Amino acid sequence: MRFSAFFIPTLREMSSETDVISQQLLLRGGFIRKVTTGVYNYLPLGLRVLRNIEKIIREELNLQNCQEVLFSTLQPSELYQQSNYLNCLEEELFKFKDKNDRECCLPLVQEEMFVNLIKGEVKSYKNLPLVLYQINRQFRDETKSKFGIINSREIMAVKACSFDATLEGMEKSFEKMKSVYDKIFNRCGLKYNVITGSLNTNEYITLLENGDDKFVYCENCNYMSSLKNAKIREQKHVNSEDIKDLYKVETIGIKTIEDLSKFLGVSKDKLAKTMIYKIDKNVVAVMVRGDREVNNTKIMDYLNCTFIEMADEETVERVTGSETGFAGPIGLMVDKLLVDYEVAELNNMIVGANQKDFHLVNVNYGRDFIGEIGDFRNITEEDSCPICGEKITITNGIVIGQIQKSGDKHSQIFNAKIVVEEGFEKPLLMGGYEANINKIISAVVEQNHDEKGIIWPLEIAPFQVIIIPAVMKDELQVKVAEEIYEKLKSENVSVIIDDRDERIGVKFNDADLIGIPIRVTVGKKAKDGLIELKLRNESEVKDVRLEDTVKEINNIINLQHYF
The missing domain is CATH 3.30.930.10 (Bira Bifunctional Protein; Domain 2)
Structure with missing residues (x-):
């Protein structure tokens, strides 16, 4: 080429x-x-x-x-409906209808x-x-x-x-x-x-x-x-805070954890959020601490289910009796309530009241509500390694x-x-x-580059070898470069020759940018029967006798010592 x-x-x-x-x-x-x-x-x-x-x-x-x-790239939606993936992948699946009104997908x-x-x-x-x-x-x-x-x-x-x-x-x-x-x-x-x-x-x-x-x-x-998939290392926390009486507080227009924390002047770890999901054919509520994130994979593993999505507003209103933003564990009409370990151990937490513009203060697991306790949140760098207990990254x-x-x-x-x-x-x-x-x-x-460009491994590089005649007006350089080019092609080496009438620096820059692993430069030393050989991932430039060039390149390729 x-x-x-x-x-x-x-x-x-x-x-x-x-x-x-x-x-x-x-x-x-x-x-x-x-x-x-x-x-x-x-x-x-x-x-x-x-x-x-x-x-x-x-x-x-x-x-x-x-x-x-x-x-076929074009697939009938019935296959996904049968496996329940159509609903599970609703937001990610490309769907459309053909002229016969049949639903298809990619x-x-x-x-x-x-x-x-x-x-x-x-x-x-x-x-x-x-x-x-x-x-x-x-x-x-x-x-x-x-x-x-x-x-x-x-x-x-x-x-x-x-x-x-x-x-x-x-x-x-x-x-x-x-x-x-x-x-x-x-x-x-x-x-x-x-x-x-x-x-x-x-x-x-x-x-x-x-x-x-x-x-x-x-x-x-x-x-x-x-x-x-990272599990949380269970740690029993000793709560020195006495359990207090539950009461209701008015929180007009306060729907997010961030706003609630600021409004009540408490840290997010004193709050617990209740998330409502549709899981297979059930409605499931999941509780985690206010500064934590629910882990859908853990929920699906725990329930052995195939489909999970956030409940729509109509479902939330039906199971809570209120609009979204005020869900809490007390009085929920759901099929299951999953409670993260941390929430079960949290004394006097603040939760939604299942009533618009109200939250409950001093709610405690066991006294005020119960559910199925488990690991339902994402791990954080505050947590320790689930295997050895040391710091994680x-x-x-x-x-x-x-x-x-x-x-x-x-x-x-x-x-x-x-x-x-x-x-x-x-x-x-x-x-x-x-x-x-x-x-x-x-x-x-990402793993193989430098300030000049890409450094492709030999097996996947667009070309394994690039041959660069330094001066296109030099007949000897061009003749030698063409000979090497033809010999490499005859041995099924993937090779490109830079036959442009450009400065040598431009050619080197382009060769480095596109990351060709082996560079052969035919320059002034051609009159002495020498070419320059350089590997993209090394700085050394090696002089090689013209008659040994193809053998040297084949050795590099066959021995795969480039990487």
């Missing part, structure tokens, strides 16, 4: 639309361009990176006899398509184990788009599903796929951690300053967890992939059964395995 003919619209200045370094460099290097909020085009350089990652994914999955499928989760396919085709344990996968687009009506392609609304992702007849088979498939995903991320040159989440899930994460998710880390014992990061033992959750919903060896029918056992290619690209750039 020739630089002069290749579409590389680099930018000299950083974009003002984002502070995320990976997004800045991908825009500057001409890898992507923004279409609209959360939507991006991949330009030729970016598409080459994307395709290289796809190649790695296919190679590793195919080695394990996984088989590729390609599902895919966000893929298990429905996999299990719906298999249930009609696989009838016996003799056809198992089986692993299918696809590399395709997923769509999310994402609201927080400041992180660029890290959480864009159109996602390129790989999704695989394993199907087994026995628990032993499912475990074996899970371990096999864990090994596959380890190799995929390693070959992409990523530094990552694997953490155990909820519901038999392992998450692959990278800790990044510009990450769109939160993670908990303990330096003492190396404990790590996503914020949503909450930091940013992204989830680049996750693998999960789903069991029969999806097959039960879709009535996907097989005849097992004993002769009777039972639900299929499944595993789900996914990786977000958008996030892989962003994470690689």
